[in-house]
Amino acid sequence: MREIVTLQLGSLSNYVATHFWNTQESYFTYSEDEKSHVDHNVHFRAGVGEDGSDTFLPRTVVYDLKGGFGSLRKMNPMYDARSEDAAVASLHGKPAVHKENAVSAIDYQKALDAGIQPASKLAASDVRYWSDFSRVYYHPKSLVQLYDFELHSSIMPFERHSMGTELFASLEKQDEIVDRDWRPFVEECDQMQGIQVYTTLDDAWGGFAGSYLEALRDEHPKTCIWVWGLQSPTSTVAREKRRLRLANTALSLNEVCAQASMVVPLAVPEGRLPNGVGMDYTSAWNVSALLSTAAESASLPSRRRLDGTSQPVSLADMAECLNVSGRQTLANMRMSVGPAALESGERPDMDLSQIGSLKDGLKTGSSSSRAFGRLSGMRRPDGSSNENDESAANQRPIIGNTVVRNYETSLLYPLLDSFPSIYNYDVEDANNIAVYTSLASDGSIVYKMKDLRSRVALSIPLEDRENLANGLAELGAAYEDDWSSGSDLDDDDL
Template sequence: MHEILTISIGHRPNHLATQFFNCQEQLLSNLTEKVNDPSIFLQPTIDKISKTVSYAPRALLWDAKAGSGALATYQYHGSGDYYYADDTSQELRSEVIMTEPRITRAEYQSALDSGIGELPKLSRETTKYWSDYAKLIYPATSFNSLTDWYHDVSSPNLPQFQKFESRRFDDYEVGYHEFDDNYANDFIDGNLHAQLEQCDTLQGFNIITDVDSSWGGFASSMVLELRNELPKASFITWGYYQADPLTSRDPASSRITKGNIRTLQNKIRSTVGLAEGSDLVIPLYADAEISNWEQAGLSCKIFDTLNALASQSNPHQRRSLEDIISCLTLGDSSRKFVSSILGAETLDSSFFSRVALARNQPYQQHVFNSCRISRCSQPLTARPNSEDNTMKTYAYYPSDTIPEQYSEDRSFTVELASTEIARNVFMQYEDIVSKYFRHDSDREELKDRLASMKSCYEYGWYDDEFSDDDDM
């Protein structure tokens, strides 16, 4: 089966990628039953002398400087991540100059290294970095770091420019041009190609990114470059959307002000940009009340469930990324947003379902296409029933790094759907662009593209409360 490469863009997305690959490691240790083909998401390396196989994630991770915590580019030989040598004179010995304070290896990682005793229990305080609990060893070609932006532990999803707190990685245009101007060529010709060379036939990509900051622009630029480089690959983009005035239930918090318009500007531009290069976009709700470690544990149930379809060992049940995309779009490439995610948790995990206009509609939202994925506790050996359109895969095998509250259920059903809710979201975005983007050079282009995106999700007759009058 064709390989799938995961690209995580930002600190929070790296937490999700880490939790997913930890779950893949958990499957490797499942000696009683081989429910999946590990080579889809992991690169096997065979040692012919010892007759053993080691696995490394098929992943590319982007973060700010020092965002990897104690994990260095070359794992246990990483002094270069914190020091450089000033070798200006052959007569003098190299002088080692500290450029970053060394980050102490987490207790969990130290326990993994020693292989002795019970692993300590994880918590918010011990999982500040995704590397604090990563169980697989990444190849050096997996790591990609911003040159001028530094990780800030107090605000981990918004890097600082050269450690100046006054300037954050929080503008779509900054992120877009950061990748386009400084990283595109080196990344594609370097680490990306190094990963592609380890694949027999690449099936496609999982792109995970934050949307409300510069990372959204960075990812939008990257996806377009990847699409140009690999036009036949499938692209599923997972975007983390934070709460904003449109999702608030409090009238006072729902007001659009100068303080929160930046978040909406980034979100709207990222949504439009990511849609242009992706085959499917899954907007995940990012809860600000929980840590990145907890958020990743929650999201991993959805992420792992969809990807389990593509890696399961049962050939009759296995589905490619193209099959999954087709199930949710029915071949209509213009309708690519998953606006409802139900089943794994009590609440809908899609951000779109939380937008007020979508949430408060008095009528039932029309469902254009849906995909049900059932995780079964029993072995999957029989051919699927032709009358049952539910896709089936093996039970959930959560890693011990997943928070307990998200790892209790092993058998459940997830339903992803493309619904009329997306129209309501894009309608509000279009209204915001009309009212608050008055002096932006891309204003008319955004309005046209949002109007086009909105029209793809129309069903029946509407009496919209919003006006297209720019003088409002």
């Protein structure tokens, strides 16, 4: 069955994953004559609702803080629970019930619930929570609200890496949350190919993710764990907050890369975006749309429907292409959309890997251009006619050469009514867009890790500083060429 089970940690991660699930839902076909390019069994689970009807819902576990789910309810029309009045009546005595005012659904969600087409496309001002633009139902067991912290709290914000680590330890001790929340979805799988994780790196969810992944690795020692490590824009954030986020990112990378098969940091470039791409950096709906375009497109090969002419591609195959030495668990992401994506010979014009961006004047040396593995995905109208080129590019590599895998498809990225208008191109089909993604494990990571170490030196507690410095140094060393490992680059300890 090649199942993939998804883990979503935190608000921004849930924004990105909601775009992902909306896109998967749009691939469903309802005619016998029409076949989908995507095998839905990879990411969706079959089940039975309370009324005996068949259900097909995402294989995912969704964590968020108190108040993070918005108008989304744990029970949906497919899984109606007993009414609250009946539950209260079954108790002895007359208990006092105190209820918070429920968050009301926006007009877009009301239209979807009524089974009608929303009157207008969403605007950034309409979206308050990630559930406001969700087009799928979730299994009740998928939704896990953590009441220890509140979303956007000014009194006790969930923003430090150590908070996430401590919260996981507390919950695991009390409830064994991995067994309670995660195991039921894994036990349903016939042959799980891997685990997909959406998590932020620059806040407390990074610490929560590091501990959660350690538990998952104990449970699944040989399973591929693919992590999309997200970061929020910092252009409007105060300097001290930026330092805290950078320190969180360094700590999270050090922990997550030790457990995951592949980690792909994702952040919206805060410089000038390519022509045709417009971004409201203050809108999580906008930011997550761009990041989800990249993550969904890059991972598309792992869920392609097998038609007899193509070989199955798993998350482990993709990770193996990038992790050539066995120690290269970090990859850079680049992407082009629209007309730029059709120029397949060009390097994608958006760099979404903003981890420890290089300082001005930092030496770049020979290993910065050295690529160990590269995984490219092309979505364009004529993609299906280039299968011969794809096969030729995916031959067994020569030892020492860059491992290259190219995947092409005619399935364009759908621009749904739940998707913001961030791509403004004059194209024939306004409902779909071409996308070109490139994942690479290359020598630039050496310098990014050195830069990250130097920038967080004063932000890390003394007792953690040495372990972090050694961890980032080892991570960067995996991307050094044999002939450049003894270069003249400075490598001072933190």
